[in-house]
Amino acid sequence: MNSMTGFGRSTRIADGLQCTIEIKSVNSRFLDLNIRSPKQVNSVEHSIRKCIQKSLHRGKVDVFVTLQDIDDREKQFLINSSLKHQIQDLLVLEGFYKSAQDVPLAAVMSISNEWIQIKDDEIQEDSLCSLITETTMEALNALVHMRTSEGVQIQQDLLERLSHMTAIIDDINAHKEDAVLAYKENLRKKMLEYVDNLDIAINEDRLLQEVAIMADKTDITEEIVRFRSHVVQLTNTLKKDEPIGRKLDFIIQEMNREVNTIGSKAMDISLTDHVVQLKCELEKVREQVQNIE
Template sequence: MIKSMTAFSQGSKTHGTITADVTIRSYNSRHLDVSFYCPEFCQVFEEDIKKIIAKTHDRGRIDIKLFIRDDAKDLDQFEVDEAKAISYFQALKKIKQDLNLSGDIYLTDILAARNVIVSSKKEQDSKDLWEPIRLCVETASADLDIMRREEGKNLYSDLTSRIDYIEKNLKQIEKDAAKIPPIYKQRLMERISYLTSDTEELDPVRISQEAAILADKSDVSEEIVRLYSHIRQFRDIIDSDNSQGRKLNFLIQEFNREFNTIGSKAGNASLSHRVVDLKSELEKIREQVQNIE
């Protein structure tokens, strides 16, 4: 079953005091292109996260945003810059001596200096971080795959109806094309009759040969046979379990080539209009195929 490349999912997992939240969005892309946005201390997990994504997804631009929250009570810590505190105290004493000032130097005076006491975060164990990250990314990746498959069902239904429409009209083109050789022969006879009305009668064998040459140039039977083959192949691809987007893109090009040839050979207005209609339908299929993994 085909999968769409456009989808969205999110996941959240808690392990101990650490909670990991992730959102994943996927878009159309020729290749698998994973972008990772996270706090700096989580960047060490980027390659592992990409491996999780690659297990389920073959194509698409996938944006991952990871958020981490740690509810540990001892997470916030404070450190004293002793060297700076002592230096600041010595500077206060020197000012007091130089200016012959009275009074004591208190702790609040030292704390008035910037960055004597600074906040620091407790260093987190990478193992404690990886477990909730792994769980939430695996869950979100699986949910993304489910959503891409659901979107794929809609694409499958649309593509099936469009390829059925093309096949139905191709049968009519086949009928119309069978009428072209006699039409060319009749036109040739009428043209020759007009041009040779005052001359002796031309060799009917030669006329038949010329008509056969024109008929051969207008013959589209080979193109029609190949189109039927492409239709069968199209259905086989969208029913397969493998990634189908690239194959369908190439196949659409082959469809276009055959329709262009038929259009250039067509000597019938209704046949030409039908070809134009099918090329328009094929363009709609091409647009939908861009969404397929």
Template sequence: MIKSMTGFGRGEYMDNEYRLIVEIKAVNHRYNEIVIRMPKNLGPLEDKIRRSVSSALVRGRIDVFITIDEYGEKKRAVRIDKELAVAYNKALDELSELFAMPVKDRIYQIAKYPDVIRAEEVTEDALSLWPKLSQAVSIAVNNLMQMRITEGLNIQQDLIARIAVIESYINSVEERAPQVLVEYREKILGRMRDLLGMIGEEPDVGRLVQEAAIFADKTNITEELVRLKSHLAQFHTALHIDEAVGRKLDFIVQEINRETNTIASKANDFTVANIVVEIKSEIEKVREQIQNVE
């Protein structure tokens, strides 16, 4: 079953301490491009997030948005800049000596100076959050995949219908091809009779057969029709493969278009030319659809 490249998925993990929300948006792209936007403290988890997403989403422009809320009591630590405290203490000694005055409550005084004592929040190791975050990522990916599968089913049904239309046109070309030769033979014969009738001569049947044979060889589209049917059969098969087939379908459509162009140039028939125009119109619609296939 084919999958669409577009979709959206949301996943959430919540406990007494954290709420982690993951939102993934995917759109058409020739390759697999993953862009992750998340809080700076989750940076060490980027590679894990990328591998988790890319293992399920093979192709497309994929934007991952991650937010985190903390509900538990924040842990804090007091940091002392010992080198700065020593420098302040030395400066106080120099002032005490300079003015011949003792410095009272020295420790308290130094502690009040800027940056000697700082209270900092203790951030939990990002790797310890991965078991929680991975659950939210998995839920978001699964939800996005379901949307891709649903949209892919709609695309698949549309492609099957359009390929059926192309096949009906090909059948019409196949039915028309023998008649083209008959009409050409009659046309040449009519012209020869008109021209030779002016001088009282009969057409040369041998020459007529020769001209018809040359025309038949130039306008023979049997090989092109066989290859075209083969490409359409491959397209049908690819539609039911459970893997990323967007690039494969695109290649097959190029080959279908190539054979159709060859038929148009060789057929030398107004009716066939009109049918080819309809085929190419359907091919373009198919091409537009598969641009959204993973």
């Protein structure tokens, strides 16, 4: 089980070129991959995407690629002869020199040096692709390690909260019968008082039957059984070594539905307090689940 939050960084050097790649990720519903890199990396950007998509399934992922020369590399000199001749002719035309041959190089450079361009030899695409890929894999491994470590911590926290919720639901189950009996007795007394105020006769058996029917609607046995089932599902899912975030989110929704039903049926104040505790724990679990891949 992995978190969706992490950071990884790597630097490698090849052919006098230093490549640094940083990858950071946060939670997101889908895999949202963004790459920021120099133009010379455009041709091999697909390699970065391919590496990341093999390892990550969800999360907003930002990749930053930096290239820097660190050694003396072969240079290329590009001479714009046309511009150089134009500058020479200009100096002759203005009367500074008698002919273009008399114009010294320093005079031409004083006007403009744009007629000379110096650039590094381009690194071969295969070498660049290899450098980018290896650097990406190292940064990605660091990111995955961080996401896995955080995932272990989240898993432990969730298991502890599930244990706490199990204890709460067990306590609710232990007191549900008393709550139903108390509700029946309270309902019977109120109905009798209402009938007495109306000064009419009532069949005792029919009264008890109606009380039983209404009290039966407050029974929460089914909801407790389903909640326990969801706890087992959630626990088993947490132990799987695969992307489980979406499944966990669905299970949490089902658990929350059962708790709401219990809360609407429970008439006893002690059960209501337990329902509030369950809702608080479920909200904390839901927040944690949002960070799981």
